[in-house]
Amino acid sequence: MQIVPRRRSKLVLLVLSVLASLTMLAAVPLMADDSSAAAGVAGVAAMGAAFLFMAVIGIGIYVYIALALSTIAKKTNTENAWWGWVPILQILLMLNVAKKPLWWIVLLIIPLVNIVVGIIVWMAVAEARGKPNWWGILLIVPVVGIIVPGYLAWSD
Numbered sequence: 001m002q003i004v005p006r007r008r009s010k011l012v013l014l015v016l017s018v019l020a021s022l023t024m025l026a027a028v029p030l031m032a033d034d035s036s037a038a039a040g041v042a043g044v045a046a047m048g049a050a051f052l053f054m055a056v057i058g059i060g061i062y063v064y065i066a067l068a069l070s071t072i073a074k075k076t077n078t079e080n081a082w083w084g085w086v087p088i089l090q091i092l093l094m095l096n097v098a099k100k101p102l103w104w105i106v107l108l109i110i111p112l113v114n115i116v117v118g119i120i121v122w123m124a125v126a127e128a129r130g131k132p133n134w135w136g137i138l139l140i141v142p143v144v145g146i147i148v149p150g151y152l153a154w155s156d
Helices: 003-031 035-075 081-085 087-098 113-128 144-154
Strands: none
Touching: 035 081, 035 087, 035 144, 081 087, 087 113, 113 144
């Protein structure tokens, strides 16, 4: 039971160190003598903060998709559900769940063709989960597309 407090303290330490780093980046223009240099440093600090924010969002989306894919694989009794956590193997896992041939990975590399094939694959994944196949089409809708993998993974 002591594992949880250690993880929590590491998380608190990580959050505090990130906040301290951002605070120091914001304070750099106050220490500069030249106003043009201060503006340049402030721009770099803003870009760094934006990059950090986007990296955190990207990691969150990656974890969400990986967790959803591995859950879908477990619920459809597909082998190697852990492939959902490895980038290229995620595609192979989706093809296995959808019961599509593995050579379709080539079609998923071709621009514009990959959109159509991706929708077909997600439609088959929805059918494998016992849902209507039109859930695969919803992936092209901007906000709803993020909800679809979670719905297919965790709905009854």
